[in-house]
Amino acid sequence: MSDQIFHHAIRVITSSCKGCTHCMKRCPTQAIRIHHGKAEISGELCIDCGQCMAVCPNDAIKVEQDPFDQLEDYLVRVAIIPAVFLAQFPDTITFGEVLGALYAIGFTHIYLAETGVDILDVLEAEEGTPELPLISNFCPAVxxxxxxxxxxLVDNLSRLRPPAQVAAIFARSELAELSANPGIFYFTPCAAKIAQFKTEGSEENRLFDGIINIDTAYNLVSTYLAKHDQVQEGSFTFAMCTKQALLWSLVKGQIPSHDGRTLAxxxxxxxxxxxxxxxxxxxTNLQFLELEACAEGCVGGILTVRNRFLASERLKHYSQQLPEVLDEPFVNRIRSQAEAFRENPMxxxxxxxxxxxxxxxxxxxxxxxxxxxDILKVLPGIDCGLCGSPTCKSLAEDIARNQASLKQCVVLKLRNAQTAPSLSRIWGDKARAEDVSKDDRG
Amino acid sequence: MHQEYTVPAQDFSVAGVASSNFKRLLKQLNLPPKVIKRITVAVFEAEVNVIAHSYGGKIVCELSENTITVEVIDTGPGIPNLDLAMKEGWSTATEEILELGYGAGMGLPNIKKSCDRLSIKTQAGGHTHITMGFDLKEES
Structure with a gap:
């Protein structure tokens, strides 16, 4: 996968970008530089976590979006929705109404992504013998x-398929009699899942036919519900899922599925x-780590609409009425599709x-x-970001890579005879004296 | 390339800072992960030894294309019986150090396992000077 070219779902809208450096300073992989007054994201380093988008004051970072009419290419249109999507709606809208609206706007079958947790459970899928502690692969940004x-730490990453992939394999297998080519669409709460799906050769790319951003789906469902007084309640094509599975994408949601000492x-x-x-x-004495890029887990995803705490609470409240284990008919339905998982459960x-x-x-x-x-010794070390790199250290690295020039350092530029007094007003005489002596040496 | 880190005596709160900084440096060289892990483990153990047993010291790293040499030089008081110190599980750690989760007697044995060459010069009452050599050939 090291040779694989990662697709990225996050875009800079250059007409809105002021080159303000907020995103550059927040980026966890230092993937952003300011160039010609605009933010530029490195494809090699970006992990599509969406931190830049969250912090942008100018609304200049967007997540790419496929048109909803992609559904029209298919006769059988399957939605794989994560529980987070249901949690976007307030208590006044039932889950049944949300599903009813999804059927009305074009889907023929709807599976809950978290059902994948139960499917793996029934099929007794096992991790094998990984490096410990095992790190969950559920969050694509992590x-x-x-x-x-x-x-x-790459060998510590879990290789068990995430629930949405499992649900997609199951749905395709179950619906094979109905259509050899169903359209399977995943509803995503974040940019990282889109990036995974659109990366050529990735498992997501193979298993899903399209991806729908949760905010778009939220608007479509809300619009439909607003226009129709009486909405026929819908239900899932398969069962909902067990109590434990529904909470999978929340913080500590995966913990009950693992023995030993764990951490979220x-x-x-x-x-x-x-x-x-x-x-x-x-x-370490830890067996399993659940690591999530977003606060509170997927309810904090960059494409979610509702407050993450309210969304999380709704799922927890709803989970009370779910069973601990799936009913026998559903277990049998899973077992009857076991063949679909024989090839590569990992x-x-x-x-x-x-x-x-x-x-x-x-x-x-x-x-x-x-x-x-050597360059770091000359730079001021105040990480102002005015050079277009996030820190003095990253500017030094950019210069060493021939991607930047020492001339970009604004503080060094200010340090000539005319501007010296104004500089010392800001940074003090001592700091300036030290810097000048370094300059003399090099 | 040359890099130095100072290690204070008895300050367990900074145990791992030097080895962690050195690890970040190694990552920029695109060394195989397993080599980085080996070096980091050895340097960390040596760093803890300086903090736990010495009057303070420094870690001196020399990087070249095919080898990395790490010298750990402290200011005393030396290891009285080196043969014993190399034995797994043999420890002189005080109750206090054990309570902090250190002092299992695995420091020097772990260092020996992690590096390709090891030389220890020490005498009771004098400095301890450890030289660790790592070959950078591909492993993984």
């Missing part, structure tokens, strides 16, 4: 973050802090990328590393 920034960490900066530590630990192993390295050639990388250290 998966790519690990591949790009934490190469020492949410929000990108917490995840990064934790992975840094984990990478250095030789032994994902291929994950590979680390080399995007964080300075050069593929070691001696050149070493030379560049020395250069970075």
């Amino acid at each position: 998966q790519r973050l690990t591949q790009i920034r934490f190469p020492l 960490v949410d929000e990108m900066h917490n995840v990064i802090e934790f992975l840094e530590i984990l990478e250095e630990e030789e032994q 994902l291929p192993p994950f590979k680390a990328t080399t995007a964080m390295g300075l050069d593929a050639d070691r001696s050149r990388a070493l030379y560049k590393l020395q250069k970075v250290t």
Whole structure:
């Protein structure tokens, strides 16, 4: 997968972008630079987590969107919806009404993505013998973050298929008699899932025919419900799911499915802090880690509409009325499709990328590393971002890679005789004196 | 390329800071993950040894195309019986250090396992000077 070209779902709208540096400073993989006054995202480093979009004050970052009329290409139109989608609606709208509206706007079959959890359970799918602690692969942003920034941990990533993929395989198998070519659409709460789906050769690309952003689907359903007084309640093509499965995408949702000592960490900066530590630990007593890029889990996804805490609460409340185990007829329905999972219940192993390295050639990388250290001694170290790189260190790396010039440092530029007094007013005389002496040396 | 880190005595709260910074440096060289892991483990163990047993010291790293040499030099008081210290599970750690989760007697044995060359110069009452050599050939 290291040779695979990752697709990205996040776009900079250059007409709205002011080059303000907010996104650049927030990006967890330092994938953003300001160039000619606009933010530019590196395809090698972006993990489509959506942090840039969340922090942009100018609405200049968007998630790509496929037209809804892609449904028209198929006679059998299957929606695989995550529970998060149902949770977008207030208590006044029942889940049945949401499903009814989805059938009315064009879907012929609807499966809950979380049913995949129960399917794997019934089929007794097992992880094999991974490196411990096992890291959940459920959050695609965390998966790519690990591949790009934490190469020492790629072998810890779980290779069991995520629930939505399992639900898609199951639906395709169950509906095979009805259509050899059903259209299977996944409703996504985040950009990272779109990026996965659109990456050529990815499992998501193979298993789904299209992807629908949750905010778009929310608007379509809300519009339909607003226009119709009487909405016929719909139900899932298969069962809903068990109590435990419904909570899968929330923080700690995956924990009950794992034995031993476990840990759940949410929000990108917490995840990064934790992975840094984990990478250095030789032994931990932890068996399983649930790591989520978004606060509160998928209810905090960048494409969600409703407040994450309210959405989470609705799912927890609803789960009270769900069974602990699936009814016998449903279990039998799963077993009858077991053949569909025989081939490959597991994902291929994950590979680390080399995007964080300075050069593929070691001696050149070493030379560049020395250069970075030398340049850093000259730079002011205040990480102002005015050069277009997020930190002084990243500017030094960009210069070493021949992607930037020392001339871009605004603070160094200010440090000439005429501007010296105004500079010392800001940064003090001492700081300036130190910098000048460094300048004299180099 | 040359890189140095100072390690204070008895300050367990910073145990791992030097090895972690060095790890970040190694990642930029695109070394195979398993090599990075090996080096990080060895440097971390040595760093903890300096904090737990010495009066403070420094870690001096020398990077070249095919090898990495890490010297860990402290200011004393030296290892009285090196043969014993190399034995798995043998520890001089005090109750306090054990309570912090260190002192299992695996420091030097782990270092030995993780590096390709190891030399230890020490004497009771003097410095301890550990030199670890790592070959950067592809492993994974």
